[in-house]
Amino acid sequence: xxxxxxxxxxSTYAEDQQIxxxxxxxxxxxxxxxxxxxxxxxxADQYWLSAILTPFLIFxxxxxxxxxxxxxxxxxxxxxxxxxxxxxxxAYNFVLRxxxxxxxxxxxxxxxxxxxxxxxxxxxxxxxxGFYLAVATxxxxxxxxxxxxxxxxxTNNSPSGVIAAQKVVILGFAFDTPVRKxxxxxGIVAAMALLAKNLMRSETGRAFMAVRDxxxxxxxxxxxxxxxxxxxxxxxxFYCGVAGALYAYTYLGTxxxxxxxxxxxxxxxxMVIIGGVGSILGSFMGAAFITLLPIFLSVLFGAISHATGMxxxxxxxxxxxxxxxxxMIIFFLIVEPHGLARLWQIAxxxxxxxxxxx
Amino acid sequence: MKRTTxxxxxxxxxxxxxxxxxxxxxxxxxxxxxxxxxxxPGGSGIGGGAIDYLHMLNLRxxxxxxxxxxxxxxxxEYNNARGVECYERTKKHPPTGATLIHPLSTxxxxxxxxxxxxxHIPIVSVGYGRTDAAxxxxxxxxxxxxxxxxxxxxxxIKFMGQQAGGMDKLKGKKIVNLYHDxxxxxxxxxxxxxxxxxxxxxVTHIAVPHPGIEQQAQWLQIRQIRxxxxxxxxxxxxxxxxxxxxxxxxxxxxxxxxxxxxxxxEDVIPAGDAAKGYIAAGFNVSGTNYPVxxxxxxxxxxxxxxxxxxxxxxxxxxxxxGVVFSIITSEAVRKAxxxxxxxxxxxxxxxxxxxxxxxxxDAYLKKLGAAGFMQPLKMxxxxxxxxxxxxxxxxxxxxxxxxxxxxxSDQKLVRPMIEASAAKYAKEKGITLRDCSxxx
Numbered sequence: 057x058x059x060x061x062x063x064x065x066x067s068t069y070a071e072d073q074q075i076x077x078x079x080x081x082x083x084x085x086x087x088x089x090x091x092x093x094x095x096x097x098x099x100a101d102q103y104w105l106s107a108i109l110t111p112f113l114i115f116x117x118x119x120x121x122x123x124x125x126x127x128x129x130x131x132x133x134x135x136x137x138x139x140x141x142x143x144x145x146x147a148y149n150f151v152l153r154x155x156x157x158x159x160x161x162x163x164x165x166x167x168x169x170x171x172x173x174x175x176x177x178x179x180x181x182x183x184x185x186g187f188y189l190a191v192a193t194x195x196x197x198x199x200x201x202x203x204x205x206x207x208x209x210x211t212n213n214s215p216s217g218v219i220a221a222q223k224v225v226i227l228g229f230a231f232d233t234p235v236r237k238x239x240x241x242x243g244i245v246a247a248m249a250l251l252a253k254n255l256m257r258s259e260t261g262r263a264f265m266a267v268r269d270x271x272x273x274x275x276x277x278x279x280x281x282x283x284x285x286x287x288x289x290x291x292x293x294f295y296c297g298v299a300g301a302l303y304a305y306t307y308l309g310t311x312x313x314x315x316x317x318x319x320x321x322x323x324x325x326x327m328v329i330i331g332g333v334g335s336i337l338g339s340f341m342g343a344a345f346i347t348l349l350p351i352f353l354s355v356l357f358g359a360i361s362h363a364t365g366m367x368x369x370x371x372x373x374x375x376x377x378x379x380x381x382x383x384m385i386i387f388f389l390i391v392e393p394h395g396l397a398r399l400w401q402i403a404x405x406x407x408x409x410x411x412x413x414x
Numbered sequence: 415m416k417r418t419t420x421x422x423x424x425x426x427x428x429x430x431x432x433x434x435x436x437x438x439x440x441x442x443x444x445x446x447x448x449x450x451x452x453x454x455p456g457g458s459g460i461g462g463g464a465i466d467y468l469h470m471l472n473l474r475x476x477x478x479x480x481x482x483x484x485x486x487x488x489x490x491e492y493n494n495a496r497g498v499e500c501y502e503r504t505k506k507h508p509p510t511g512a513t514l515i516h517p518l519s520t521x522x523x524x525x526x527x528x529x530x531x532x533x534h535i536p537i538v539s540v541g542y543g544r545t546d547a548a549x550x551x552x553x554x555x556x557x558x559x560x561x562x563x564x565x566x567x568x569x570x571i572k573f574m575g576q577q578a579g580g581m582d583k584l585k586g587k588k589i590v591n592l593y594h595d596x597x598x599x600x601x602x603x604x605x606x607x608x609x610x611x612x613x614x615x616x617v618t619h620i621a622v623p624h625p626g627i628e629q630q631a632q633w634l635q636i637r638q639i640r641x642x643x644x645x646x647x648x649x650x651x652x653x654x655x656x657x658x659x660x661x662x663x664x665x666x667x668x669x670x671x672x673x674x675x676x677x678x679x680e681d682v683i684p685a686g687d688a689a690k691g692y693i694a695a696g697f698n699v700s701g702t703n704y705p706v707x708x709x710x711x712x713x714x715x716x717x718x719x720x721x722x723x724x725x726x727x728x729x730x731x732x733x734x735x736g737v738v739f740s741i742i743t744s745e746a747v748r749k750a751x752x753x754x755x756x757x758x759x760x761x762x763x764x765x766x767x768x769x770x771x772x773x774x775x776d777a778y779l780k781k782l783g784a785a786g787f788m789q790p791l792k793m794x795x796x797x798x799x800x801x802x803x804x805x806x807x808x809x810x811x812x813x814x815x816x817x818x819x820x821x822x823s824d825q826k827l828v829r830p831m832i833e834a835s836a837a838k839y840a841k842e843k844g845i846t847l848r849d850c851s852x853x854x
Binding site for chain 2: 101102103106107108111152205212215216217218220222223307308309310313314315317350351354355358369370371373374376377379
C-alpha cells in the first residue's frame with residue numbers, strides 16, 4: 057500500500073541508476089540515518105551506546121568487508137580476524153610512533169597495511185578455489201597472530217601483549233564519551249558502507265560478481281583475474297582493518313592478540329552467511345543477529361526469572377542461551393538459506409504487490 | 415514470529431524497569447562470572463563462593479550494618495566483549511551502581527581499566543589482572559589484590575631455592591616456563607627473566623596456544639631441555655593436559671609448580687594418577703574446616719539455599735577463592751561505611767576509599783572466621799596489592815595438602831618493576847601520578 061512505486065517515472069539515466077531508485081527506500085534510508093545520527097544519541101543510554109550499538113556497527117563493518125570478498129567476489133576466507141588484528145595493531149603503532157599524523161589518517165594507513173597483508177595472503181586465490189582457498193587463508197590467521205604475539209614491536213614491547221588504545225582526538229576534538237565514540241564509529245561505518253554500495257554497482261563490483269559466478273567465463277570476456285581477485289582481497293582487508301582499528305579505539309580500548317582468534321573469523325563468516333551472502337544490508341543484519349541475539353537472550357532470561365521469581369541454575373540458563381542461539385541459526389538457515397537479507401527482499405516484493413498477489 | 419519477538423522484548427523491557435525501582439538499603443555487587451565454556455569450572459566455583467558468602471552475610475548479619483547485598487548474574491563466557499557488555503549492563507544498577515567489580519579474567523580486567531576509572535567503579539582483580547596496576551598512584555581504581563602474578567612468581571622461585579637448599583644453589587639450574595599463550599600467561603615473563611639474571615638460572619619460555627589441549631610438541635621440547643623445574647602457567651583444560659603429557663614424557667610431577675589458576679581440584683582430578691605429587695601455589699586454601707565455610711553451610715546449604723548444585727564443591731579451592739573475593743568486597747564496604755555513613759549504601763568512589771584503607775590483620779581474620787584461610791592484608795593508596803604471600807600445596811591423589819607456610823614474595827625486586835612499568839603506562843597515557851601523601 058505505502059510501498060508502491062507506481063507513478064514514479066524515471067526520465068534520465070541518472071535517475072535510473074541511483075542507489076535507491078524507489079522513493080520510499082530513499083525516505084526510509086534518510087529516516088534511518090537521521091535516527092542513527094540524531095535520535096539515538098539523544099535517547100540511548102551509555103549501556104546501549106557502548107555495549108550494543110558500537111560493537112554492532114564495528115562487526116557490521118567487518119562483515120561488510122568479508123562480504124565484499126566472499127559474497128561479491130566469491131573467495132572464501134577465514135582470515136578476517138587476522139586482518140582486523142593488523143588494523144588494530146597497526147593503528148596503535150601509527151598513532152604511537154607518528155602522533156602528528158592524526159587518528160583518521162592512522163586508521164586509513166592501518167587499513168592499507170591490512171590490505172597489503174590481504175594481497176599477500178590472497179595470492180593463493182589465483183590458483184586455488186573454494187574450500188581449499190579457505191584453508192590457505194587459515195595460514196594468514198595463524199601467521200598474523202603469531203607475528204603480533206612474538207614480535208615485540210607490534211605491541212610496543214608490552215610484556216603481556218596487550219595494547220591500550222590512545223585517546224582519539226580529531227582536530228582538537230576528543231572522542232572520549234560513549235556518545236562521541238558511537239558517532240565516530242557510525243560516521244566511518246556509514247561512509248564506508250556507502251562506498252561499498254557504490255563500488256559494487258560499478259565496473260569493479262560487476263567484475264567481482266563475474267568472477268564469483270564463473271571465473272573462466274569472466275576471464276574469457278576480458279576480466280583480469282589476478283587484478284580482480286587481489287583487488288577484492290585488498291578492499292575486503294581494508295574494511296576489516298578499519299573495523300579492527302575501531303574495535304580497539306572506540307569499543308574495547310585495550311586489545312590483546314587473543315581477541316582476534318579464529319573464533320572471531322568464524323563469527324564474522326556466520327554473520328555473512330546468516331545475513332546474506334552478497335548483500336550490503338545483509339552484513340548489517342547478520343552482525344545484528346550474531347552480536348545482539350545472545351545479549352538479548354541473556355537479558356530476556358534475566359527478566360523472566362526476575363518476573364516469575366523462579367531462579368533456575370545459572371549454568372543451565374547460560375547453556376540454554378547457547379542452545380537456543382544455535383537452534384535459531386539452524387532455523388533461519390533452513391527457512392531462508394539465502395540469509396536475512398533475502399527475507400527482507402521477499403517481503404519487499406510482496407509489499408509491492410500487496411494486497412493483490414498473483 | 416515478529417509479533418512474538420516484540421511481545422517478548424516488551425516484557426523484558428517492562429520487567430527491567432520494574433526491577434529498577436530504587437530500594438534504598440541495598441548494596442549492589444555485579445556477579446559477572448562464567449558458567450559455560452572451557453573455563454567454566456573456575457568461573458562457576460568462584461562465582462558460587464562469592465555469591466554464597468554475600469548471601470550468608472545477608473542471612474546471618476543482615477548485611478553490613480543493615481545494608482543488604484544484592485547481586486545480578488551475568489554470563490561473560492570469559493570473553494572480553496561479553497565481559498564489557500556485562501559491566502555496562504550492571505554498572506548503573508540502583509541504588510548506588512556497581513559497588514566494585516571482579517572481572518575474573520585478565521583480559522576483561524584490561525578492558526575495564528579505563529572504563530572503571532572513568533565511571534569511578536573499582537576493578538578488583540584478586541590474584542590475576544594487570545600486575546603493574548598495583549601502583550595505586552597511576553591506577554586509582556584498579557586493585558590487583560592479595561598477590562600479583564609477579565609477586566607470586568618470586569615466591570615460587572623462593573620455594574625452589576628452599577627446596578634446593580639456598581638461593582645460591584639455583585645457579586645453573588634450568589627452569590621451563592610453560593605458559594598459556596594469552597595476556598595472562600605472558601604476564602610473568604619479564605620478572606622471570608629478571609630473576610634468571612639475578613640468581614643465574616636459565617629460563618626457557620614455552621607457549622601453549624589456547625585452549626591448550628595439544629601439548630605434545632611442548633613436552634618433547636621440555637624432555638630435550640631436561641629442566642630442574644617446570645613452571646605451569648596454565649588455565650582451564652590446559653592444566654590436566656599438561657600433567658598427563660608430563661606423565662607420558664616421564665617428567666616427575668613433583669618438579670612441576672603451578673600457578674594458582676592451575677592449582678584447583680578441577681585441574682588435577684581429570685588428570686587422574688598423572689597429577690599425584692604435583693605442586694601448586696595458592697593464596698587461599700581448600701577445605702571446609704573453617705568457621706566461615708561452616709557458616710555458609712549452616713545458613714545456606716542446610717536450608718536448601720546456596721549456589722552450588724554439586725555440594726561437594728563447597729570448600730574446594732575455587733569455591734573458597736570466591737569466598738575470599740567476597741570477604742574483600744564486604745570488608746571494603748564495611749570500611750567505607752565507617753567513614754561515609756554506617757548503614758548507607760556506598761558508591762564506587764566510597765568503596766575505593768574503603769579498599770585503599772583496608773587492613774585485615776590476623777586478629778580480624780579470626781573474627782571473620784577465616785584465620786589461616788587467607789592471608790592478612792594491608793592496603794594503601796600506593797600499594798594496591800596489600801599481601802604478597804603464597805602458600806604451596808601438593809596434590810596427594812585425593813586432596814591438596816599445604817606443604818609450606820606463607821612464603822613472602824620478593825617485593826624488593828617486584829615493586830621497582832611495578833613502578834617502572836606503571837610509569838611507562840602513565841607516560842603513554844599522559845596520566846599524572848597521584849600524590850599519596852595528600853590523600854585523606
